[in-house]
Amino acid sequence: EKRAEKLGARENELEKMVAEERHRLEQLAGLSAQDAKNELIHRLEEEAHADAANKLREIRETAKRSADREAKKIISLAIQRIAAEQTAETTVAAVALPNDEMKGRIIGREGRNIRAFELATGVDVIIDDTPDTVVVSCFEPVRREVARLALEKLVADGRIHPGRIEEVVNKSKQEVDVAIVETGERAAYESGVHGLHQELIRLIGRMRWRTSYGQNILNHSKECAWLAGIMAAELGLDVAMARRGALLHDIGKVLTHEHEGTHVQLGVEMATKYGEHPLVINCIAAHHDDVPHESEISVLVQAADAISGSRPGARREAFETYVKRLEGLEKIASSYRGVEKVFAIQAGREVRVIVTPDEVDDARMTSLSEEIARRVETELQYPGQIKIVLIRETRAVDFAR
Template sequence: MDNSILIIAGIVGLAVGFVIAKFMEKGKASKTIAAAKKDADSILKEAKIEGESLKKDKIFQAKEKFLELKAEHEKVIINKNKKIGEAEKRTRDKESQVSGELAKNKKINSQLENKLKDVEHKSDFLEKKQSELEKLHKNQVQQLEVISGLSAEEAKSQLLASLKETAKSDAMSYIQSTIEEAKLTAQQEAKKIVINSIQRIGTEEAVENCVSVFNLESDDVKGRIIGREGRNIRAIEAATGVEIIVDDTPEAIILSCFDSVRREVARLSLHKLVTDGRIHPARIEEVVRKTEKQIEQEIVEIGKRTVIDLGIHGLHPELIKAVGRMKYRSSYGQNLLQHSREVAKLCGVMAAELGLNPKLAKRAGLLHDIGKVPNTEAEVETPHAILGMQWAEKFGEKPDVCNAIGAHHDEIEMKTLISPIVQVCDAISGARPGARRQVLDSYIQRLKDLEEIAFGFSGVQKAYAIQAGRELRVIVESEKVNDDKAAELSFEISQKIQTDMTYPGQVKVTVIRETRAVNVAK
């Protein structure tokens, strides 16, 4: 501060000197010097006063800043002390809680020790009582043997013999009443079984495998279809390869052919001819050619829709066409396309559960019966699994898919995990009740065999195969089978089924035991 004042004073002095010099040059030096001294003194005085005020202000500001920092520091210290106090309080609470738990545990331990001592004491007491009871029992048995003149084994055999006679007579009366009841309900139950069987087997499905029915608006159209001297019907049969049966069935004619594609071509061609009204040999051949092209396009569209629905990509156009042709093929009464779609979905689910590639499994499942839609008669001689594998290889399918197709009927060795999955899913789809007509008889026989296995064990009163043969429900007699024996019986029956029968999937064995008190008032 003093230095700045001195600098200012120096500058003022220089200015004053310069002014004095000027005045001296002009002849007014004395007055100017006196005035300059006076001004310089006043300037110095003012500068000292201003410097002192600035110094006081700065000192005051510094004190205020110090007090402010001191207050903030004290506040921080107070907060830290508060947090430390809270932590100490929580620690004291935890210590008191832990000490309480320890005291509780000590109390529980002491109670347990007391209870263990009581149990040991009671166990010793029971052992003593047991030994005393055994001695008393022996004494009583000896006394009874002396009184009756029979040994314990002889008395037991006599008692069993009397019980057997009583049980035999009761069983005969029960069997007689059961037979009478069965005679009353047998006819009704037989009708139910027949009706259920008919409902299970789709009659329309069986008819569609060999014939199609073409409905007409009136019987007058039959004559136009036959034509003069039968030339129209002969032209239709020659163009389509389908036998047309015109009989006295009202407003309908029957199309018969083993090839469902040719049968569908004939049906659509007849529909177009009847709708158009122009029916003659030249028109028939033209319509049949157009219909064949339409069916080929429809087959391709069906194949494309199928692979899109299943999420399969990159399939060769020829394989897509073969998939579409499956719609017009059947195997043992089961539509081949529906069967292949079902197998593909089952393969995808099973592969996902096993951690394999579900898309690859779906692909193999869809194509597994591709060999059942042959293009030439020569190819039909080859087993369809091998033929399908050859087609898949020809059209660039992966080795895993080709092996699964060829091995699903064990014609070749399985080399990948997808192959057994396809084989199992094919069996599941074909083994469903009513899915294939050939399987129905063996399916019913399998249910009967299941029930017969259960009846082969003693104590079994009733046995029912339910859930399409997936569960065997066994009802036992409570007098002959206790709870422990029921569990053992369930295991034995399941083992018997596993060793003696062949079946897809699993069979659940449920043994039911209930206690009944029955008396007859006479």
């Protein structure tokens, strides 16, 4: 008991000493124990917030660095897996003849056969000095294909007269109609797109005989579908929807000869009419930035379209159109005050504008490049994109004599 009393007294003495020390510390620090505790918590919170902010900044910087790298990797992978050849088609089709005597039979007495053929098909038949060849010319590719088939049949048969011409042309039209449906179904199957309306399949089939800047639209649309599908798979998005939107994005181009409006407007009308998903309709409407993008898929379709259309060799232009575009680029850039010289380089993909340093300062440079770019967008038509580069140079020259 005495030992327990001693221990109790010792414990009380220790508690008293601790209380005295705490009181002395509080007097020296000018803070109570609770205040000191709160101050410590506050400092720890501030340190934690600072650490979190630094960590967040590091994560953002890492994300920015890796996002560009990942995007390039996805696009490169998609391009690497798609190695499709593009065939540039023209507005003429050549038909081989067994001999030059057949030219006279095609023309007929006083030209009646050739007139009947041109009237039935809506094409121009060009017969010149080219040996054993007749050229069929027409801007409308389906009519040109009908005429080519009909003329080949007539030449093979040998019986060429107005009555026979009409019969063969009608038969060729039916064959081309069947080929259009088969081509559309095959393209949809190859692209992995199912459940399309029959009229949309017909429009896809007609793409086979349509070109844009020399690039076959059917091959372009199929390539876009494959590219968009690969990129969607890499990003974990809806692959089927991406392929569908990409395959149909240029569907309006087969109607521009027959209806008023841009190919985007006509494509949106057709997709809406035949019950396509709103995301697919937005892919068509937004692939030239006419309306805002409503999903990641429409952005992928636009990217696939740019990759397929802008890569070297995909498209070609008539020489006159090419020269006219270069002249237009230089004329637009030269129209601004302070512009000294303009050079269109890299086949019109880049415009270098040299400005007078006294009239154009550094602040004006940025706004001037943007103004030129916007005018080029609104006034010129071109595939891909055009880079506008402004150069401002100040030189001081003297001579040592």
